[in-house]
Amino acid sequence: MVLQRDQPIAIWGRSSPGEQVTVQFNKQTRKARADKNGKWKVTLNPVPAGGPYVLTVRGKNTITFSDVLVGEVWICSGQSNMAWTVQRSMDAKQEIAEANYPRIRHIKIPTAIAATPQDDVSKTNWKVCSPEEVGDFTAVGYFFAREVLKEIDVPIGLINSSWGGTHIEPWTSREAFENSDEFRDMIAAVGEINLDSAQKENERAIVKNIENLQGPLTQAAPAAWKEISFDDQSWPRMAIPGLVERRGVGNVDGTFLFRYAFDVPQQMAGKEARLHLGRIDDADETFVNGVAVGGLSDAQVQRVYTVPAGVLKEGRNVIAIRVEDKAGTGGIAGQPEQIRIEVSGRSIALAGEWSYRVESLTRINGNVSPNQFPTLLFNAMINPLIPYTIRGALWYQGESNVGRAQQYHKAFPLMINDWRNKWALGDFPFYFVQLATYNADNGNSANGSAWAELREAQTATLSLPNTGMAVTTDIGDPNDIHPINKQDVGKRLAAMALNDVYDKKRICSGPVYESMKNEGNKIVLTFSQTGGGLVVKDKYGYLKGFEIAGSDKKFHYAQAYVDGDKVVVFNQNVTDPIAVRFGWADDAGDCNLYNQEGFPAGPFRTDDWKGVTDGVKYAPVSAR
Numbered sequence: 001m002v003l004q005r006d007q008p009i010a011i012w013g014r015s016s017p018g019e020q021v022t023v024q025f026n027k028q029t030r031k032a033r034a035d036k037n038g039k040w041k042v043t044l045n046p047v048p049a050g051g052p053y054v055l056t057v058r059g060k061n062t063i064t065f066s067d068v069l070v071g072e073v074w075i076c077s078g079q080s081n082m083a084w085t086v087q088r089s090m091d092a093k094q095e096i097a098e099a100n101y102p103r104i105r106h107i108k109i110p111t112a113i114a115a116t117p118q119d120d121v122s123k124t125n126w127k128v129c130s131p132e133e134v135g136d137f138t139a140v141g142y143f144f145a146r147e148v149l150k151e152i153d154v155p156i157g158l159i160n161s162s163w164g165g166t167h168i169e170p171w172t173s174r175e176a177f178e179n180s181d182e183f184r185d186m187i188a189a190v191g192e193i194n195l196d197s198a199q200k201e202n203e204r205a206i207v208k209n210i211e212n213l214q215g216p217l218t219q220a221a222p223a224a225w226k227e228i229s230f231d232d233q234s235w236p237r238m239a240i241p242g243l244v245e246r247r248g249v250g251n252v253d254g255t256f257l258f259r260y261a262f263d264v265p266q267q268m269a270g271k272e273a274r275l276h277l278g279r280i281d282d283a284d285e286t287f288v289n290g291v292a293v294g295g296l297s298d299a300q301v302q303r304v305y306t307v308p309a310g311v312l313k314e315g316r317n318v319i320a321i322r323v324e325d326k327a328g329t330g331g332i333a334g335q336p337e338q339i340r341i342e343v344s345g346r347s348i349a350l351a352g353e354w355s356y357r358v359e360s361l362t363r364i365n366g367n368v369s370p371n372q373f374p375t376l377l378f379n380a381m382i383n384p385l386i387p388y389t390i391r392g393a394l395w396y397q398g399e400s401n402v403g404r405a406q407q408y409h410k411a412f413p414l415m416i417n418d419w420r421n422k423w424a425l426g427d428f429p430f431y432f433v434q435l436a437t438y439n440a441d442n443g444n445s446a447n448g449s450a451w452a453e454l455r456e457a458q459t460a461t462l463s464l465p466n467t468g469m470a471v472t473t474d475i476g477d478p479n480d481i482h483p484i485n486k487q488d489v490g491k492r493l494a495a496m497a498l499n500d501v502y503d504k505k506r507i508c509s510g511p512v513y514e515s516m517k518n519e520g521n522k523i524v525l526t527f528s529q530t531g532g533g534l535v536v537k538d539k540y541g542y543l544k545g546f547e548i549a550g551s552d553k554k555f556h557y558a559q560a561y562v563d564g565d566k567v568v569v570f571n572q573n574v575t576d577p578i579a580v581r582f583g584w585a586d587d588a589g590d591c592n593l594y595n596q597e598g599f600p601a602g603p604f605r606t607d608d609w610k611g612v613t614d615g616v617k618y619a620p621v622s623a624r
Contacts, residue, residue: 001126002105002157004073004389005049012041021059049154071155073390076141078397080164087135090484104129104145106137109161114380115193121384143490152502161381167400170370170377176418182410202366206250221359226287226320232259235355243331254361258321260354268343269314275341277303278334283324372621392429405453405613412461431468431493434458436476439587445555448612451586468496471602473588507531510599516606522570532596534562545591547581550574579607
């Protein structure tokens with residue numbers, strides 16, 4: 001493991017009530033007696049960077065930790081872009097091969113939820129950075145640690161407590177919500193969380209949802225369901241290919257009936273055909289016009305069945321499939337082009353809206369989602385880490401909160417202050433990643449952008465002391481919410497830590513909007529953090545990403561140019577401008593204003609006009 005240098009080191013654990021425990025580490029010995037609940041804790045004096053050391057804990061038994069280093073410890077938390085691993089990142093093969101940094105250590109906290117604050121996590125362990133292990137490290141954390149290690153030459157410990165798709169509210173404690181004017185009524189309404197009851201309610205909700213779609217589950221499927229003459233107009237529809245769990249049915253296993261009608265031209269009727277159905281998870285019985293044409297029980301095998309001559313009719317025909325989902329996901333999987341029927345070299349596409357019915361259920365998974373209630377992740381994945389002495393935290397989250405971006409102005413600072421209060425290490429450094437470019441919903445100034453509003457909330461959080469933000473609009477992917485360039489993300493976070501924490505002074509931020517001034521039909525913008533000067537990254541010198549509006553609040557793409565540490569923005573059709581926006585879109589990849597040191601300017605607006613997320617509040621999900 002890695003312990004934090006130059007600060008008191010907390011060591012704690014459990015034993016029998018009243019048991020005396022002795023902790024020895026690097027010439028220090030501390031003793032403690034467990035309380036009535038068996039809990040004990042000692043605090044070691046600060047230790048400079050070094051090691052390896054041995055940590056020994058003795059009571060009625062002895063536990064020994066070897067190869068313990070002392071250096072810098074950082075929490076890495078958030079959702080999937082923090083959980084994203086090195087092996088899934090850009091240039092992964094080369095990065096893994098070159099990952100010989102044994103003084104970087106990583107521990108992955110298992111994903112879990114809890115209704116109340118927990119003292120421990122399930123079994124896990126520290127990994128030493130090597131080509132064999134680094135592939136499973138958090139990529140953002142690893143690339144951050146690598147940059148820091150190269151400059152300060154001390155061990156780096158990464159505690160990776162992240163979970164993809166999670167909101168910010170589950171990462172915050174109940175006490176924080178209770179002391180917040182914004183969230184006090186919400187947490188009071190939640191009351192005591194009972195996960196067992198919530199799971200049962202989820203299961204009832206899944207069954208109710210299915211019955212709302214198709215009628216009672218106890219009602220047997222009609223015997224003629226596979227025949228061409230059967231009327232399935234009352235059955236619900238789902239897009240095929242697709243898995244039932246992702247098409248609104250719920251997380252269930254069981255048996256499902258599918259039907260699809262298609263037209264056959266005269267020249268294809270009566271001939272032998274090849275039916276392609278992609279993969280079916282898990283087992284199937286497949287019929288065409290009531291005639292059995294195949295069936296397999298291997299979810300990994302592509303289904304290709306022969307339809308005998310004489311089965312296909314001119315005009316309307318029907319495919320009927322009984323699918324048995326034994327475990328995990330189930331349904332007709334694959335790509336749309338794989339779902340087809342071929343006759344004499346001609347093909348008819350079968351992907352589209354199919355009729356379906358749930359015939360029976362063998363399992364209903366009503367597991368509580370981490371997003372179903374607040375506090376669940378703090379309780380299970382943050383509280384057990386306290387009081388492990390840390391230097392600071394890295395955070396990459398927000399994609400799941402874009403629908404409540406305005407409230408994120410309150411939710412994000414609340415969580416940061418909550419963690420700082422709980423750890424009681426002062427205002428430790430808290431560095432976070434601003435949302436990258438991603439064309440989530442074609443959002444822009446004309447129709448509103450929740451992603452831009454979330455980025456604005458992240459920028460506003462910089463008002464908290466000892467915080468920093470890595471702008472990433474230039475290294476995102478408009479078509480992928482998980483950009484694979486995690487190297488530059490780590491470098492930008494590391495630049496802040498090296499400047500602020502480790503006294504390696506440098507520019508660590510891109511240009512930051514400060515103020516605006518009207519000059520006729522132009523608006524002049526002033527920036528701080530310009531470093532060696534403002535730079536336009538464009539082959540022809542065009543400055544992109546700016547918009548300008550007059551009193552009608554309609555934004556127009558603007559021309560812009562750099563003038564010293566200022567940017568001048570104008571549009572000939574806006575004679576009396578009052579507002580400017582920069583990068584105000586889901587996909588802000590066009591933005592190309594940087595400082596000489598290569599850091600991009602973050603999106604901003606000079607107006608405070610109503611946004612698309614104004615007034616949207618967090619509400620726990622009672623059941624799903």
